[in-house]
Structure formats: structure tokens, C-alpha cells
Amino acid sequence: MPKDTLMYSQHSSFFQNIGDIFLKKGLLTEKQIYTILEYQKTKNMLFGRLAVFLKFLQEDHLQEVLAEVYAIDSVNLEFLYIDDETLHLLDQETALSCMAVVFSIADGSISVALADPGDVKAIDKINARFKDLKIKFFLAKESEILRFIEIMKGSSAGVAKDPLLLLNKIIFDAIEAEASDIHFEPQENYVRVRARIDGLLQVITRLSPEFWSRIKAKLKLMAKLDITDRYRPQSGHVKISLGGKSVDLRISTHLDKSEEGVVVRILDSSNGLKSLKELGFTPEDFAWLKKITTFSSGIFLIAGPTGSGKTTTLYSLLKEIDSPQVNIMTLEDPIEYQIDGVKQMELREDGLLSFADGVRSILRQDPDVILIGEIRDEETAMTAIRASLTGRLVLATIHATNPADGIRRLLNLKLKLSDVLPSLIGVFSQRLVRYCNNSSPAKLRGRFPLTEYLYFSEEKKKKILSIGNIGELKPDKSFTMSAEEAVRSGLTTPEEIERVIKNADI
Secondary structure (H helix, E strand, O other): OOHHHHHHHHHHHHHHHHHHHHHHOOOOOHHHHHHHHHHHOOOOOOHHHHHHHOOOOOHHHHHHHHHHHHOOOEOOHHHOOOOHHHHOOOOHHHHHHHOEEEEEEEOOEEEEEEOOOOOHHHHHHHHHHOOOOEEEEEEOOHHHHHHHHHHHHOOOHHHHHOHHHHHHHHHHHHHHOOOOEEEEEEOOOOEEEEEEEOOEEEEEEEEOHHHHHHHHHHHHHHOOOOOOOOOOOOEEEEEEEEOOEEEEEEEEEEEEOOEEEEEEEEEEHHHOOOOHHHHOOOHHHHHHHHHHOOOOOEEEEEEOOOOOOHHHHHHHHHHHHOOOOOOEEEEEOOOOOOOOOOEEEEOOOOOOOOHHHHHHHHHOOOOOEEEEOOOOOHHHHHHHHHHHHOOOEEEEEEOOOOHHHHHHHHHHOOOOHHHHOOOEEEEEEEEEEEOOOOOOHHHOOOEEEEEEEEEOOHHHHHHHHHHOOOOOOOOOEOHHHHHHHHHHOOOOOHHHHHHHHHHHOO
């Protein structure tokens, strides 16, 4: 028996429970385990924390093992904002001795992050402190817990002194307010931060240039962007867990005058995918969209600018179609919602896979329905049309102001009417307007869609082809008709309609 093995054999029961797991995973050597156990004789620290303290082990690896041993959920505090009242439910001394922080409280239940769930004394102390509440324990990195304990020393002022915690608060507050985007906009002496809530940008704070430098670097690192390149526009995304929600942040940079600005788009997938009925469509609109799901082949387009809700509608259509008998595949940039039973492909960030390449790849998998995140170029458009002509239903978005403009966009991509029309089912467009009914306060929050759409019957296709151009295509339902109906029903006001029409050019 090796000398080191003989020396730690006296600790065999502990080794079998914890050390053996680290050894089998190749994370610690026998000599390192013995050293840790010897240190424990003089230092009042648990095994895992000592392994990190001695730099034998990384925190990430420790978390993986502890989560496995104690069958406990992990929480990432890196992106979390904890309000001052919740943070101080544990006093600083207790938080430090237990290496724990309270990060959430709701309905008589609290959530506590622990650095080591094997610390029975800490758990007993916390249970005694909150004996009248239901407690759920989570595993978190000690370094992240210590950061919040440091904040406790300075109370809420600590957040204002820490740029990265302030960034967490900005993102957290934006998600709570159901904002779709956060804009970081450099001005002459400060950086303005605005959030788009219910379609309107609202100023939420200002940042000093010094704070902005660190926050910008953090955002770029999160999205794996080049932090040294401030002149070239860059984009990326990162998934984070924040306040119990799974959130995808699309982060893009741009040069504003001589300063680099950043826009963060928030995709909160924790809210789940809504059905068509939940999106606020009128019965007429719902019936029209529902009809699209009955087609087994052809191409259906949803047109609209960024933020008009077209992707959400497209996903909801997929949800209506989804069944065990249908093979559905998607090509997205990035994947916005995870859909059980649907095969979803994401474009590679290195640019080696285009939408057109992706569609060709998907066609080898015998799909019945294909969703294409966006038709951006001639090659993608032609590939999508060919797919729809071979017995597949193709659903896609296109960046255009209305249905007729969506057709013009395809023609501008050098497609011919004879290419586009044969398989075209219809083009749908929408805009989101705020509920503005003063007599119904419950509807003051949130938005619903105004719609415009064109259905291409065989008769309409023949007429267009005989003329040789799309001429003045009249929609089956126009934005004007939709707006008048919304105002007449008391859902919104003419002023809100005017604001959307003016800003969105509908």
C-alpha cells in the first residue's frame, strides 16, 4: 500500500463519502486528499472549502460534486440582484459563520444559498432562525456569497458602489418590468440607460463613464465578444438564471459617434410558450391563423420589424401544429423557446452555417414542417420555396412593414413572381399596441396585436401572374381595419394607435 494511502487510511470513512468521489472523477489526488484531511485538524473548515482554499480544486468542480452528493439544486448568484430587505433577513455575523445568504422570500417561504450543504451546524442555525417559515436550500459558490456579505456591510449603498451588482439590478429590474430591451447609450459626460417596456423606451438610470467601462466589459465577456474591439459591431448571446427565471440575453454593440453603446435584448423563456389564444388575437384573426395550420405544404410568411411579436406568433403556430405524427424542425438565430418534441437547430456563431445551408441540412431529415427564423437573402428564400414545393409546410419571418412589402422584399432579393407565388399560402403582419382602456385598470399593462394579412388563393395567384406584377395588393384585413376595431372595442385609444403607426410606419 502506498505511503500516502496508509496515512489517510485513518480517515477512510470520510474519504469514502467525499474524497473517493473527487478521486474517481480525477479532480484530486490521494496526496491532496491526505493534505486536506491533515489541514482539517487545525482549521475549522469543511473538506470542499479547504480543497478550494488550498487551490487543489476549482469552485465549479466543487459545486458539481456537492450537488451530486447532497442532491441539491444550484443557484448562480453572479447575475442575481437581492433587495436590501431580503439580504438582511440573515444578519451579517450569521451569514458569515454559515456562509449563506437569503436571496428570495415569497408566500411564507424563503430561499437560502449555502456554500456547503454538508455544514449541519449552519443548516440547524438557519432553521432555528426561520422556524416559522418554509426554507429551501440551494448550493452557491462561496465567492459569490461573500460578495453579498460584503454588500451587507454597506447596506443598499453597496450596490451603488459595485458596477457589476448594479448591472445585475438593472437586468433584474428590467425582467421584473417585462422589458424587451435595455439600451446603454453613451452621452457626453454619462451613459444613459433606457428600457423598452410595453413598446416604449423609459430612462431608468445614468452611469458614470468609469462604471460603464466595467459594465460594458462584463456584458461583452458574457456574450463572448472581443472586449478589445470597440469599433466593429459585434453580437452574441448568453443564457443566465436570474431570480428563478431562465433568461436569454442577446447582446449587441455599436459605435455611437466615437463611443461604444450596447443593446441587450431580453428573451424570458421562463414565461413559457403561449398558445395562439393567449396572444390577444381577435376571433377573426385567430380563425385565419388557425387555418394556416391545416396546410400540409406551402410557405407562410410573417412580416414585421424587430419587436413586433412575429417570432412569438410563429412559435405559437408551431405549438398548434405539434403532434406525435408530425416531424417539425426549426432553424433559428438563436433558439428563443425550447419546444418539447421539436428538433431545433441553431446557427453557429462562427458563421459556418447559414440559413440556406441549414435548410438543406434539415431537408435530409425528412421534416413535415420547417420553421426558418428569418429569410435574409436570395439563397435562403429560394431554398425555403423549393422546400415548400416538395410537400413541406414552411413557416418563416421576413423583415418588412406589411404583407405587400413582404412580397416586394422577396422580389428585391432577385426572385421572380413565378418563383414566389406557386407555393405561397399567405403573408401576415402585426404590430403591438398597449392596452389603454381607462375604465379597465386591469388591462393597462401589456400589449395586443394589430394585424394585416393577405391570403393567396389560386384565383389571386393567377390574376397576379397574368398582370405580371403585384400592383396594388389589397389585404384581406388591413391595419386600419384592425385599429378601428380595437378603438371601437375600447381596448386602446386613437392616440396609442397614432403613436404606433407614426413610429412603425404601418
